[in-house]
Amino acid sequence: MSHEILINVTPQETRVAMLEQGVVQELHMERSSARGLVGNIYLGKVARVLPGMQSAFIEIGLERAAFLHIADIWEHRQNGHRDDSKPIERILHEGQSLLVQVIKDPIGTKGARLSTQVSLAGRLLVFLPQDSHIGISQRIEDEAERENLREKLQQLLPEGLAGGFIIRTMAETASEREMQNDIEYLTKLWRDLTEKSGTVPFPSLIYQDLNLAQRVLRDMATEETSRILVDSRETFQKME
The missing domain is CATH 2.40.50.140 (Nucleic acid-binding proteins)
Structure with a gap:
């Protein structure tokens, strides 16, 4: 079912609502002074x-x-x-x-x-650097499609790459080039993080997850999203 996403931004907090047929199905809030730490x-x-x-x-x-x-x-x-x-x-x-x-x-x-x-989320894939498992979102129910996605990913993985992946729902409609871009982005991100961890004192923040508005594009926006409305020009420009 198609849905729309509304993003309201104030100096104090960001609010996100997902609506189906005008009815709120999900509501998320993030305070500017107290961002969540999950994913960091x-x-x-x-x-x-x-x-x-x-x-x-x-x-x-x-x-x-x-x-x-x-x-x-x-x-x-x-x-x-x-x-x-x-x-x-x-x-x-x-x-x-x-x-x-x-x-x-x-x-x-x-x-x-x-x-x-550690897990690193992209738009199409989640990278599991310490695991070798290839998993698929439970929301993808068709067995033939699940097997097709698994084979597509395995063909794209560089030889000798350490780590596993979870295939996200958005990958169903993605091209091989888009999936390849996600692989390259996530594996490079992991290399950068491990290099950084060897040069900083501890304790230190190595990686901070995206803010709420940016996570919406990564995690909630799908081919069924009819529109995304944002009432902040600055936030819109960051999301582009």
């Missing part, structure tokens, strides 16, 4: 390891230390439920630096929640 990547420092909780507190440069549970550590997830999976105290130690991504914003007295499995 930091070079963090282990402040404390808690063996009893199988978790750790990580300093990422915010007021409160962030929280990392062993279930969100990629090394542990790789091992799955194997009996020889290492406990967190054998994976992390105080003072250690590590690259982490925010998966849940801080709330109340709780700090942000982190993962060591």
Whole structure:
């Protein structure tokens, strides 16, 4: 079903509404003074390891230390439920630096929640640098189309490329050139981030996700979007 997207920008906040037949289906808000942290990547420092909780507190440069549970550590997830999976105290130690991504914003007295499995979202693809899996959005239900997209992506991937991808819904109508552009953009972004992480002190912000208006173009605008209305010239120019 076709829909339209309305973007209202004030000095204090940005509001986004997605409408179908004039009825609001989704509503998102982002305050200028308190942008969300989800998607941001930091070079963090282990402040404390808690063996009893199988978790750790990580300093990422915010007021409160962030929280990392062993279930969100990629090394542990790789091992799955194997009996020889290492406990967190054998994976992390105080003072250690590590690259982490925010998966849940801080709330109340709780700090942000982190993962060591990094994902970088493009318009058509999500790049998983530490994984080799090729996944497909569950919203693409046709099995023939899913297999076609998987084969198309595999043919476009450079030989020897480390990492996996998730194919997003927008890829259904994309050309091979557009998909290739996303691959090149995301893999270069990851190279740049890893290089930067080796030159900055920790804790440091390595990558900040797009603002709300820009994320709308990346995540919400599809071939079914009839129009996007923005009431801020400055925001419109940034979105072009």
